[in-house]
Amino acid sequence: MDFKTAVFYFLSTILVLASLRVITARNPVHAALFLVLAFFNASGLWLLLHAEFLAIALVMVYVGAVMVLFLFVVMMLDIDIERLRQGFWSHLPLGAAIGLLMAGEMAVVLGGRYFWPEAMPAPGPTQPGYSNTKELGRLLFTDYVYPFELASVILLVAIIAAVLLTLRRRADSKFLNPRQQIAVQRNDRIRMVTMPSEKE
Amino acid sequence: MNFVMPDFYPAAAEIFLLAMACAILLIDLLLPPAQRWVIALLTMTTLVGCAIITFFTIDGQVVLTFSNMYVDDMLGDFLKLLVYLSVAVMLVYSRGYLAVRGLNKSEFYLLVLFATLGMMVMISASHFVSLYLGLELLSLSLYALVALDRDSARATEAAMKYFVLGAMASGLLLYGMSMIYGATGTLEIGGVAQAIYHGVANKTVLIFGLVFLVSGLAFKLGVAPFHMWIPDVYHGAPTPITLFIGSAPKLAAFAMSLRLLVYGLIELAGEWQLMLMMLAVLSIALGNLAAIAQTNLKRMLAYSAISHMGFMLLGLLSGVVGGDRHFALNAYSSAMYYTVSYVLMSLGAFGMILLLSRAGHEAENLDDFKGLNQRSPWFAAVMGIMMFSMAGVPFFIGFWAKFSVLLAVVDTGQVWLAVVAVFFSLIGAYYYLRVVKLMYADAPEDAAPIQGSLDMRLLLSANGLAVVLLGLFPEELMRQCALILLRSL
Numbered sequence: 052m053d054f055k056t057a058v059f060y061f062l063s064t065i066l067v068l069a070s071l072r073v074i075t076a077r078n079p080v081h082a083a084l085f086l087v088l089a090f091f092n093a094s095g096l097w098l099l100l101h102a103e104f105l106a107i108a109l110v111m112v113y114v115g116a117v118m119v120l121f122l123f124v125v126m127m128l129d130i131d132i133e134r135l136r137q138g139f140w141s142h143l144p145l146g147a148a149i150g151l152l153m154a155g156e157m158a159v160v161l162g163g164r165y166f167w168p169e170a171m172p173a174p175g176p177t178q179p180g181y182s183n184t185k186e187l188g189r190l191l192f193t194d195y196v197y198p199f200e201l202a203s204v205i206l207l208v209a210i211i212a213a214v215l216l217t218l219r220r221r222a223d224s225k226f227l228n229p230r231q232q233i234a235v236q237r238n239d240r241i242r243m244v245t246m247p248s249e250k251e
Numbered sequence: 252m253n254f255v256m257p258d259f260y261p262a263a264a265e266i267f268l269l270a271m272a273c274a275i276l277l278i279d280l281l282l283p284p285a286q287r288w289v290i291a292l293l294t295m296t297t298l299v300g301c302a303i304i305t306f307f308t309i310d311g312q313v314v315l316t317f318s319n320m321y322v323d324d325m326l327g328d329f330l331k332l333l334v335y336l337s338v339a340v341m342l343v344y345s346r347g348y349l350a351v352r353g354l355n356k357s358e359f360y361l362l363v364l365f366a367t368l369g370m371m372v373m374i375s376a377s378h379f380v381s382l383y384l385g386l387e388l389l390s391l392s393l394y395a396l397v398a399l400d401r402d403s404a405r406a407t408e409a410a411m412k413y414f415v416l417g418a419m420a421s422g423l424l425l426y427g428m429s430m431i432y433g434a435t436g437t438l439e440i441g442g443v444a445q446a447i448y449h450g451v452a453n454k455t456v457l458i459f460g461l462v463f464l465v466s467g468l469a470f471k472l473g474v475a476p477f478h479m480w481i482p483d484v485y486h487g488a489p490t491p492i493t494l495f496i497g498s499a500p501k502l503a504a505f506a507m508s509l510r511l512l513v514y515g516l517i518e519l520a521g522e523w524q525l526m527l528m529m530l531a532v533l534s535i536a537l538g539n540l541a542a543i544a545q546t547n548l549k550r551m552l553a554y555s556a557i558s559h560m561g562f563m564l565l566g567l568l569s570g571v572v573g574g575d576r577h578f579a580l581n582a583y584s585s586a587m588y589y590t591v592s593y594v595l596m597s598l599g600a601f602g603m604i605l606l607l608s609r610a611g612h613e614a615e616n617l618d619d620f621k622g623l624n625q626r627s628p629w630f631a632a633v634m635g636i637m638m639f640s641m642a643g644v645p646f647f648i649g650f651w652a653k654f655s656v657l658l659a660v661v662d663t664g665q666v667w668l669a670v671v672a673v674f675f676s677l678i679g680a681y682y683y684l685r686v687v688k689l690m691y692a693d694a695p696e697d698a699a700p701i702q703g704s705l706d707m708r709l710l711l712s713a714n715g716l717a718v719v720l721l722g723l724f725p726e727e728l729m730r731q732c733a734l735i736l737l738r739s740l
Contacts, residue, residue: 157459165456166433193254197317201372201384204269205391208365211276212395215358219401 055173059099066092077136079125087118101174104184258316261323264304264331265371271297272364279357287355291346294360295339298367302335311738315377319439322377326509326739329731330374330502337499337594338367343710344602345491347703351610354399354489363495366392370503376510379428379438383421386471389503390417393496397488409487416470416480424467430460431516440515447518458522464511465526472504474564475533478557482541485553490608490615493549494601497556498594505590508567513583513740520571527568528668534561535672539679549615551682552600555641556593558679563589565672566656572663580740581662584733585655591728592640592652592721599637599714606630606703606711620686622695630701631690633715640718642683643676647722655729 069089076082090113094106191199259266275293282289305328313324342363349355365388372385394417398410432438434456435446446452469477485493512523538558545551566586570579607614607623614620624631640647643654653676660669703711721728 160455160459165453194318195320195380196257197320198378198380198384201381201388204365204368205384205388207273208362208388208391208395211358211361211365212391215356215362215395216398216401 055099059096062092062095062099066096080122083118083122083125086121087114090114090118099173101177102183104187257318258314261308261314261316262321262375263308264301265368265375267304268297268301268364268368268371271300272361272368275357275364276361279361282357287357290357290360291342294364295342297364298335298339298342301367301371302332305331305335313739317381319441320378320381321375323375324739325735326506327375329735330506331371333591333594334367334370334374334499334502337502337598338363338495340598340602340710340714341491341495341498343706344494344598344605347707348491348605348608349489352400352489356399359396359399362392362396366396366495367499370499373503374506376507377440377514379432379440382440382507382510383425383428385503386424386507387421389500390421393492393500396492396495397484399492400489403487403489405487406489409484412480412487413484420467420470420477422467423463423470427460427463427465427467430456430463434460440510443515444517447516457516457519461516461519461523462526464516465523465530468504468508468511469530472501472508472560472564473557474530474560475537475557476530478534478537481557482550482553485556486547486550490549490601490604490613494598494605497552497597497601501556501560501590501594501597505563505587509583509587512567513570513579517571524568524571527564531561531564531568532668532671534558534564535675539675539682542679542682545682546617547615548604548617548620548686549601551617552597555679555683556597558675559589559593559641562653562656562672562676563593565660565668569659569663569665569668572665578659578662580733580736582659583740584729584736585652585659587736588729588732589652589656591732592648595714595718595721596637596640596649599633599711599718600641602707602711602714603630603634603637606701606707609699609702612697612699617686617689618696621689621693623690625695626698627701629712633711634690635687636715636718638683638686640722642680644680648718648725649722651722651725651729 066089069085069092072085073082073089076085090109094109094114097106097109271293275290275297278293279290308323309325309328311325313322315322342360346355349359369385369387369389369392372381372388374385376382376385394410394414397413398407400406428438431443434452435443436451437443437446447457466477470480473481484496488496512520516523534557538554538556538561542551542554542558545554563586566582566589568582570576570582572578604614607619620634623634636647640649643650643652653672657669657672660666660672
């Protein structure tokens with residue numbers, strides 16, 4: 052076992068364990084942090100495959116942006132985790148049995164014969180001056196420009212959908228318009244009443 | 252580095268639609284809410300413009316562009332024209348319904364346009380990546396549209412279910428695609444077919460990927476046993492959105508199935524036909540049996556959609572039997588004809604629900620159609636035509652659709668399959684004819700006059716007449732379907 056293989060197994064083991072902990076952790080914050088760990092190890096695996104740019108992008112986008120946002124959401128929303136987990140243990144045997152059965156069946160069909168490491172040789176040494184990022188960028192803006200544009204349209208739809216679903220006036224909102232509050236005049240709040248003085 | 256500028260001309264309609272959608276997005280910002288009708292008008296103009304562009308660029312050639320990711324052929328042009336038509340009809344039908352419920356937001360029009368763009372991309376995809384992105388564009392817009400009515404708990408639940416199951420189906424589809432990519436080394440649909448033909452690809456891995464691919468497709472088509480989302484989404488979504496989901500996306504899903512299975516994996520036809528056969532028999536049986544128990548018309552039509560999609564699969568699966576491609580054209584054109592006629596009937600049936608609904612009242616239960624004949628003999632007749640046609644009564648368009656599919660099945664010698672399909676269709680005729688019975692034999696429960704704008708009434712009448720006329724003269728459309736497939740395969 053050479054050094055690379057050892058690194059591969061090391062990263063993979065942590066990746067699998069971290070992924071398992073994501074779905075079994077009691078605390079959602081812990082689950083999110085384990086997901087960060089899983090992403091980090093996956094990016095390490097990509098580095099082994101000479102995909103430096105993708106590895107960095109994974110760390111920056113998923114770990115840096117998406118997961119931090121996710122942690123914010125988890126901390127801001129008061130999710131009743133106990134209620135969500137109701138029935139987890141009672142459904143676990145059936146779910147686990149079906150999952151294991153499917154995984155077993157897939158393993159039997161593929162049997163490791165087609166995806167054995169020998170069938171997928173590691174990428175060879177690259178020429179000096181070869182830039183992963185440059186090659187990806189070139190492909191993305193030439194051959195793959197059509198799907199690239201489509202992906203941007205999908206993001207636009209996501210923005211529109213998010214605005215549509217969240218931006219609305221609630222009937223029970225206690226929102227006050229600060230502009231109206233500042234512009235208020237004395238006459239709007241105080242009404243002078245002249246009352247005749249009364250005698251006993 | 253030898254990059255050739257892609258030919259934008261074949262994709263002119265998509266580019267126009269995207270430009271218009273972005274323009275509408277900005278125009279909406281400047282418009283006061285009272286002038287929402289401008290957005291509706293612009294959306295309609297966009298669809299008409301796309302139709303004009305697509306129609307005048309039909310040249311009968313198969314042109315690949317964008318590094319072989321986009322294909323422009325007769326099949327794509329024809330299906331796109333039908334998509335514009337059904338989206339436009341949907342917009343007319345739903346305007347009144349959305350207006351009285353305060354759902355007439357400009358986001359509705361925008362999302363419909365983006366969903367249309369997604370369907371166009373799917374229809375013209377010749378690459379796994381563009382196919383998948385088109386599908387996601389369509390699905391994302393649909394998830395948001397289902398949740399359009401934020402105050403309805405049922406709609407929100409339907410959107411959640413649709414989103415979760417749709418995401419899972421996309422995952423299955425992607426997994427299947429990745430396996431096929433692993434086996435053939437290419438993502439181009441034409442390249443996949445060539446790699447399999449030359450025997451480069453490992454068959455076990457291919458079939459393994461095919462299973463996932465077919466499962467993902469079945470989810471998107473909504474055939475049993477991957478149908479669980481259909482009744483809930485059809486029932487929970489606002490009726491115009493149900494109408495939308497039940498019409499144009501079926502055309503795109505048909506194109507997707509055809510491009511993936513027939514264009515890409517025709518060498519594996521023996522395998523996928525067996526899978527489709529199981530899906531088809533299950534959906535026809537389950538759809539027709541479960542529809543009987545429904546009292547809600549939207550739910551009933553949802554189960555009917557499942558059985559109709561099963562019927563469509565019957566056409567797809569009787570193309571190549573035992574390596575004999577003699578019947579392929581006939582079978583695939585019958586499946587296409589079935590999809591087109593189903594979309595036409597689906598538009599009419601959901602359009603009737605929209606017509607009878609008014610502020611504070613959803614005409615979605617079977618009881619709401621009681622005695623419709625006394626309230627409006629003409630629209631009772633239109634609904635009757637839709638139901639007769641869906642049941643496959645001669646001589647409506649639905650009859651010819653079923654007939655041509657069954658003929659294709661019998662041609663390939665799978666007589667038992669045709670017998671099963673006919674048997675369950677006969678059972679299914681019960682629940683369609685029950686609606687007719689309610690309309691003509693029972694006394695009306697509510698006597699409110701039928702509202703609905705003039706254009707909607709006219710269009711709905713035209714829709715009913717189209718079902719009758721295309722049923723009386725079915726040859727033209729059938730011949731067109733066959734001709735288009737002949738020029739595109």
